[in-house]
Amino acid sequence: MKGEIVQLWVYLSATPLFGLTATLVAYLAAVKIHEKFGSKPILNPVVIAVIMLVIMLSVTGMDYATYFDGAQFIHFLLGPATVALAVPLYRQMRKLRTVFFPLMSAIVAGIISGGISAVYIAEFLGASIETALSLAPKSVTAPVAMGIAEAIGGLPSLTAILVVTTGVIGAIIGTRLFDLIGCNDDSVKGVAMGVTSHGIGTARAFQVSSEMGAFSGLAMALSALFTSMLLPWLLTLMGYL
Amino acid sequence: MLATITLLLFYQLCGELLARYMELPVPGPVIGMLLLFLTLLARDALAETMEVTVEGLLKNLSLLFVPAGVGVITHFELLGENWPAISIALVISSILGMVVTALTMKFLMRSNRG
Numbered sequence: 001m002k003g004e005i006v007q008l009w010v011y012l013s014a015t016p017l018f019g020l021t022a023t024l025v026a027y028l029a030a031v032k033i034h035e036k037f038g039s040k041p042i043l044n045p046v047v048i049a050v051i052m053l054v055i056m057l058s059v060t061g062m063d064y065a066t067y068f069d070g071a072q073f074i075h076f077l078l079g080p081a082t083v084a085l086a087v088p089l090y091r092q093m094r095k096l097r098t099v100f101f102p103l104m105s106a107i108v109a110g111i112i113s114g115g116i117s118a119v120y121i122a123e124f125l126g127a128s129i130e131t132a133l134s135l136a137p138k139s140v141t142a143p144v145a146m147g148i149a150e151a152i153g154g155l156p157s158l159t160a161i162l163v164v165t166t167g168v169i170g171a172i173i174g175t176r177l178f179d180l181i182g183c184n185d186d187s188v189k190g191v192a193m194g195v196t197s198h199g200i201g202t203a204r205a206f207q208v209s210s211e212m213g214a215f216s217g218l219a220m221a222l223s224a225l226f227t228s229m230l231l232p233w234l235l236t237l238m239g240y241l
Numbered sequence: 242m243l244a245t246i247t248l249l250l251f252y253q254l255c256g257e258l259l260a261r262y263m264e265l266p267v268p269g270p271v272i273g274m275l276l277l278f279l280t281l282l283a284r285d286a287l288a289e290t291m292e293v294t295v296e297g298l299l300k301n302l303s304l305l306f307v308p309a310g311v312g313v314i315t316h317f318e319l320l321g322e323n324w325p326a327i328s329i330a331l332v333i334s335s336i337l338g339m340v341v342t343a344l345t346m347k348f349l350m351r352s353n354r355g
Contacts (some may be wrong), residue, residue: 078270110338121334131327177283
């Protein structure tokens with residue numbers, strides 16, 4: 001019996017089907033748990049799913065590369081999803097026009113303050129230059145952030161983790177923070193959420209209202225564009241490149 | 242659905258090629274997004290046909306970050322040494338980024354109206 005199970009596992013661990021299915025099952029379970037406990041931001045589905053999968057990999061001894069052979073099919077969709085942001089962006093065209101100047105200025109201000117402070121704080125606290133640079137693009141959606149990290153001399157795979165963590169942080173503290181600073185306009189809250197916490201923050205914003213979600217998606221798309229243009233230039237200015 | 246997915250991949254491919262060919266600092270998917278946006282401005286009906294598939298894709302955006310998140314397993318060593326610096330930097334910069342963005346936009350919207 002035991003021999004059969006081992007054999008079965010040898011087969012399973014060699015096929016990409018396993019990593020792919022495990023990711024979907026873990027995420028669906030995480031969403032269920034998230035909803036069951038009243039959709040509290042602290043129980044973010046991404047965090048729960050990642051914890052479950054990390055435990056699973058540790059227990060089975062499967063390495064990340066083998067897992068990713070299957071999970072890459074999901075990871076790959078980040079690219080088309082980034083392209084797809086053009087649609088909500090286009091949908092919000094009318095509102096976009098009325099707040100064009102405040103919106104653009106706010107996004108640029110957010111990118112500079114968030115990105116630069118992360119690099120300075122990490123370096124001040126003793127992180128290596130490579131780690132600090134990996135932090136710089138943490139607020140934009142994963143494929144873009146990894147591309148930027150590569151271009152500025154960070155570690156793309158580390159950046160990917162930092163991107164996910166930043167997204168979760170924003171999703172957890174965002175709404176409370178906006179209450180604290182007396183900000184109650186959904187379009188403003190959405191923009192701040194999208195600039196800082198990309199897709200994970202946008203998912204959270206859609207829970208609050210569809211307006212907040214649309215603006216978060218919009219901000220996330222624009223910030224991906226601006227960050228990839230601004231960041232290399234800013235870091236050169238700061239003497240890092 | 243198939244047409245929309247094909248279109249998204251096609252624009253991403255154009256974006257990647259353009260970024261590589263012209264040595265742009267902007268990643269391919271972002272250029273793809275821009276190209277699609279410009280196309281939508283010229284062809285209004287296209288947004289309508291893409292709507293359902295795009296909504297489905299963006300509704301599950303969080304899922305797409307899970308494989309990258311699991312990558313944390315390969316960086317435990319690096320994070321072990323640096324995690325206090327990294328976490329403090331992430332939390333403070335996130336708060337700062339959100340507050341600066343929200344206040345800038347709020348202030349400029351008010352002065353725009355006034």
